[in-house]
Amino acid sequence: LNCIEGLYWAMVDSSDAALMMSGLTPPSPEHIPGDLKETFVDKGRLNMKYVIWYRDLLMLHKQISHREIKDLKGVEIDNWQGRTQEFMRVMAELVNQSVG
Numbered sequence: 001l002n003c004i005e006g007l008y009w010a011m012v013d014s015s016d017a018a019l020m021m022s023g024l025t026p027p028s029p030e031h032i033p034g035d036l037k038e039t040f041v042d043k044g045r046l047n048m049k050y051v052i053w054y055r056d057l058l059m060l061h062k063q064i065s066h067r068e069i070k071d072l073k074g075v076e077i078d079n080w081q082g083r084t085q086e087f088m089r090v091m092a093e094l095v096n097q098s099v100g
Contacts, residue, residue: 001064003077007084008061011054014091021098029058040094050090053083 015036016026022039033055040046057080063069 001069001072004057004061004064004072004080007080008057010084011057011087014088015054018091018094018098021095033058045094045097046090050087053087057084 012029012032015032019032019035019039020026024035024039027035033051036046036051036054037048041048041051060069060080
């Protein structure tokens with residue numbers, strides 16, 4: 001389940017980068033979904049599915065941390081890895097749009 005920890009922090013860090021490039025101070029991980037929605041989704045720059053993915057991974061990470069979930073199927077981990085890679089690519093595009 002350590003891989004979920006790594007995926008979680010990859011989403012947190014890439015979100016922080018996009019939000020910082022938009023002039024915001026990086027929020028705590030729990031506040032990132034609201035900030036992503038307000039900063040990017042509401043302005044038509046980000047699909048809401050990415051906010052939902054982040055929120056869902058945040059909840060999964062918490063459940064694992066609190067030992068409510070003790071194991072995941074490989075297919076679930078693969079799914080989260082794919083989502084995280086896509087999420088990071090989209091966050092990088094937002095950062096590049098802010099720079100350019």
